[in-house]
Amino acid sequence: xxxxxxxxxxxxxxxxxxxxxxxxxxxxxxxxxxxxxxxxxxxxxxxxxxxxxxxxxxxxxxxxxxxxxxxxxxxxxxxxxxxxxxxxxxxxxxxxxxxxxxxxxxxxxxxxxxxxxxxxxxxxxxxxxxxxxxxxxxxxxxxx
Amino acid sequence: xxxxxxxxxxxxxxxxxxxxxxxxxxxxxxxxxxxxxxxxxxxxxxxxxxxxxxxxxxxxxxxxxxxxxxxxxxxxxxxxxxxxxxxxxxxxxxxxxxxxxxxxxxxxxxxxxxxxxxxxxxxxxxxxxxxxxxxxxxxxxxxxxxxxxxxxxxxxxxxxxxxxxxxxxxxxxxxxxxxxxxxxxxxxxxxxxxxxxxxxxxxxxxxxxxxxxxxxxxxxxxxxxxxxxxxxxxxxxxxxxxxxxxxxxxxxxxxxxxxxxxxxxxxxxxxxxxxxxxxxxxxxxxxxxxxxxxxxxxxxxxxxxxxxxxxxxxxxxxxxxxxxxxxxxxxxxxxxxxxxxxxxxxxxxxxxxxxxxxxxxxxxxxxxxxxxxxxxxxxxxxxxxxxxxxxxxxxxxxxxxxxxxxxxxxxxxxxxxxxxxxxxxxxxxxxxxxxxxxxxxxxxxxxxxxxxxxxxxxxxxxxxxxxxxxxxxxxxxxxxxxxxxxxxxxxxxxxxxxxxxxxxxxxxxxxxxxxxxxxxxxxxxxxxxxxxxxxxxxxxxxxxxxxxxxxxxxxxxxxxxxxxxxxxxxxxxxxxxxxxxxxxxxxxxxxxxxxxxxxxxxxxxxxxxxxxxxxxxxxxxxxxxxxxxxxxxxxxxxxxxxxxxxx
Numbered sequence: 001x002x003x004x005x006x007x008x009x010x011x012x013x014x015x016x017x018x019x020x021x022x023x024x025x026x027x028x029x030x031x032x033x034x035x036x037x038x039x040x041x042x043x044x045x046x047x048x049x050x051x052x053x054x055x056x057x058x059x060x061x062x063x064x065x066x067x068x069x070x071x072x073x074x075x076x077x078x079x080x081x082x083x084x085x086x087x088x089x090x091x092x093x094x095x096x097x098x099x100x101x102x103x104x105x106x107x108x109x110x111x112x113x114x115x116x117x118x119x120x121x122x123x124x125x126x127x128x129x130x131x132x133x134x135x136x137x138x139x140x141x142x143x144x
Numbered sequence: 145x146x147x148x149x150x151x152x153x154x155x156x157x158x159x160x161x162x163x164x165x166x167x168x169x170x171x172x173x174x175x176x177x178x179x180x181x182x183x184x185x186x187x188x189x190x191x192x193x194x195x196x197x198x199x200x201x202x203x204x205x206x207x208x209x210x211x212x213x214x215x216x217x218x219x220x221x222x223x224x225x226x227x228x229x230x231x232x233x234x235x236x237x238x239x240x241x242x243x244x245x246x247x248x249x250x251x252x253x254x255x256x257x258x259x260x261x262x263x264x265x266x267x268x269x270x271x272x273x274x275x276x277x278x279x280x281x282x283x284x285x286x287x288x289x290x291x292x293x294x295x296x297x298x299x300x301x302x303x304x305x306x307x308x309x310x311x312x313x314x315x316x317x318x319x320x321x322x323x324x325x326x327x328x329x330x331x332x333x334x335x336x337x338x339x340x341x342x343x344x345x346x347x348x349x350x351x352x353x354x355x356x357x358x359x360x361x362x363x364x365x366x367x368x369x370x371x372x373x374x375x376x377x378x379x380x381x382x383x384x385x386x387x388x389x390x391x392x393x394x395x396x397x398x399x400x401x402x403x404x405x406x407x408x409x410x411x412x413x414x415x416x417x418x419x420x421x422x423x424x425x426x427x428x429x430x431x432x433x434x435x436x437x438x439x440x441x442x443x444x445x446x447x448x449x450x451x452x453x454x455x456x457x458x459x460x461x462x463x464x465x466x467x468x469x470x471x472x473x474x475x476x477x478x479x480x481x482x483x484x485x486x487x488x489x490x491x492x493x494x495x496x497x498x499x500x501x502x503x504x505x506x507x508x509x510x511x512x513x514x515x516x517x518x519x520x521x522x523x524x525x526x527x528x529x530x531x532x533x534x535x536x537x538x539x540x541x542x543x544x545x546x547x548x549x550x551x552x553x554x555x556x557x558x559x560x561x562x563x564x565x566x567x568x569x570x571x572x573x574x575x576x577x578x579x580x581x582x583x584x585x586x587x588x589x590x591x592x593x594x595x596x597x598x599x600x601x602x603x604x605x606x607x608x609x610x611x612x613x614x615x616x617x618x619x620x621x622x623x624x625x626x627x628x629x630x631x632x633x634x635x636x637x638x639x640x641x642x643x644x645x646x647x648x649x650x651x652x653x654x655x656x657x658x659x660x661x662x663x664x665x666x667x668x669x670x671x672x673x674x675x676x677x678x679x680x681x682x683x684x685x686x687x688x689x690x691x692x693x694x695x696x697x698x699x700x701x702x703x704x705x706x707x708x709x710x711x712x713x714x715x716x717x718x719x720x721x722x723x724x725x726x727x728x729x730x731x732x733x734x735x736x737x738x739x740x741x742x743x744x745x746x747x748x749x750x751x752x753x754x755x756x757x758x759x760x761x762x763x764x765x766x767x768x769x770x771x772x773x774x775x776x777x778x779x780x781x782x783x784x785x786x787x788x789x790x791x
Contacts, residue, residue: 093333098631100336101216103250108340116372118527118540120634125248129370129527131539131630 007036074138077112082143089137160235165243167214170271173301175211202311218258246270253343265317266294273298280354288350293321366637369524392441394508395587403500404436413457415491423477429458460492494668502584509551509583514648518640537620539630549580553747557754567625588716694780741779
């Protein structure tokens with residue numbers, strides 16, 4: 001599978017194969033730089049940190065997508081509100097399937113039982129608790 | 145959590161029936177109804193970890209019935225589904241009994257449509273028909289049977305209703321009609337979405353549910369138990385109840401009664417006299433007056449006395465006349481005498497300890513645990529603690545092994561299998577071995593705590609919690625891998641059935657006693673030999689600088705730590721002996737240091753073996769290599785901190 005990289009300078013997305021900066025570069029395989037084919041900016045492919053140090057102090061950044069009118073993350077529903085699931089979000093196939101076997105699929109109608117300490121929804125006759133992090137990614141449409 | 149599969153059951157081929165179904169729908173109860181063999185049944189999804197098989201006779205036909213772990217789908221991903229798949233592939237003539245929760249037909253039918261692809265004779269059992277009725281739901285069984293092309297039977301498994309009809313329906317089992325999926329789906333998720341669409345069509349024809357009126361008390365209790373504010377109160381009440389029943393009643397009243405009243409006053413003297421009669425050598429046992437006070441606890445410091453009695457009895461300690469030298473035969477007899485009823489004797493120490501101290505505590509704990517488990521509270525507890533457990537790289541599901549660890553760490557280490565990733569299993573195993581005191585030890589530690597000031601007791605608990613979080617956090621950061629996502633079904637609150645609770649407590653106790661008593665006996669025998677051969681003094685001398693210098697404890701306590709390697713509650717008993725009595729050897733400060741150190745020790749040799757079995761020998765050694773120095777490190781830190789504060 002091709003690996004895609006994002007240029008930190010111009011934002012151009014390109015395949016990793018296109019990144020060789022110059023043939024015959026004396027550094028060869030030991031060079032960690034890649035070059036953006038669009039703006040020629042050279043950058044480190046991976047921010048090399050000592051992995052356990054990274055695990056100890058590293059933090060993942062939260063991202064907020066922009067959403068169409070009327071569609072909210074499951075996390076923003078209030079107690080007792082009913083909603084229809086629009087998409088499960090993320091690209092985690094195993095999570096999608098886990099949710100699906102409990103009946104939580106797009107088009108399913110749900111009732112929110114509670115948000116704290118974990119998000120609990122009622123899908124049909126099943127009460128299902130999901131982590132707030134997952135609830136943030138599931139998008140739903142409020143039903144009147 | 146189940147008893148292991150018996151090899152002789154599988155050897156004989158013949159008609160095979162496999163119970164398959166979603167988790168927590170009552171497969172295990174139905175299995176018991178069909179075969180009269182008990183497996184652990186609980187109201188927590190994922191209790192059946194292993195496959196259990198038994199023979200049964202239906203209308204004169206010999207049939208093998210197999211119980212499987214609950215599965216939500218037949219995908220390859222989860223271990224349970226793979227186990228079930230392989231089992232069905234092995235028995236290609238097997239009849240499938242699909243057990244479904246009648247109230248949750250949607251999910252059951254999703255599984256039915258997946259099972260339909262296997263083209264096996266199937267019977268669909270709609271269990272919990274009474275709870276469906278209670279909620280005002282109705283299922284048209286005849287129509288459902290017509291659509292699916294398989295017999296459909298309604299049952300209420302705990303009351304053994306419908307078992308007869310199920311057995312009658314078995315010969316009529318046939319593969320589900322038609323093909324449900326038009327084309328092979330791209331992936332599981334797409335396939336399941338298509339199936340769910342079909343399930344909705346079937347439900348529209350066969351299922352009706354009247355709108356419920358006001359929620360019943362049970363439903364409301366269920367809501368409160370996971371409410372962000374009321375839930376915390378609920379948790380506090382539950383923990384207090386556990387503490388009162390196990391810590392005060394089990395470890396106090398029952399232990400007093402059994403240990404002092406039965407063992408020390410009755411059994412031990414009789415055993416000593418019997419052994420003396422069989423193996424005579426010149427000696428006289430000392431006598432001691434042992435007081436007995438049995439009382440019902442009202443609070444940690446108040447109690448209601450029932451019985452007090454004092455008896456003058458003989459104790460294992462004895463004196464030999466100084467001027468007589470023993471013949472060889474007498475020396476052998478003295479050796480055997482000491483092995484049986486000496487201070488490290490099998491009867492006087494191992495058995496009295498296992499049966500009189502550990503047994504009552506563990507019994508009360510398992511009883512309370514079973515009640516909580518069957519009520520469906522643990523899932524709600526998992527929701528309550530999920531966020532806090534995240535700090536340690538775990539999710540809420542780890543609460544079950546952690547609480548079970550308060551009963552028996554070894555058993556809890558086994559149940560870490562219900563966790564999904566290796567990372568979670570390692571972290572939980574580590575925390576169990578390090579800082580969760582098991583009930584045997586808790587009993588002794590609670591007694592020790594009585595000798596401390598309340599501030600000391602709070603410091604001890606606070607330190608343990610801090611250690612759990614700190615070590616959990618560090619392990620989760622340092623150990624590569626993912627924490628699984630927290631997606632947990634919340635089962636409805638149910639009233640626990642007395643029969644089920646008793647049977648489950650009995651099954652756990654049975655396992656515990658079979659595992660633990662031999663270890664007690666062997667451990668004590670090893671200790672006895674070490675003492676006899678003089679190793680105890682040698683090791684004590686080597687370890688002494690560490691104990692006296694770093695921990696600031698008297699040299700005798702070295703023995704306690706030495707024993708602590710065998711069983712850490714054994715070690716705690718040693719400290720208890722040194723701390724309580726007419727002239728205590730230890731000051732409160734020293735008791736605290738000793739308590740902290742011994743709590744952080746690996747619980748027992750059995751736990752080490754279980755870690756090696758579940759996670760591999762290397763992991764077990766690494767954990768031991770971390771835990772023992774860490775225990776001494778923290779103990780020493782407490783010692784020096786305390787001394788520094790005093791000066």
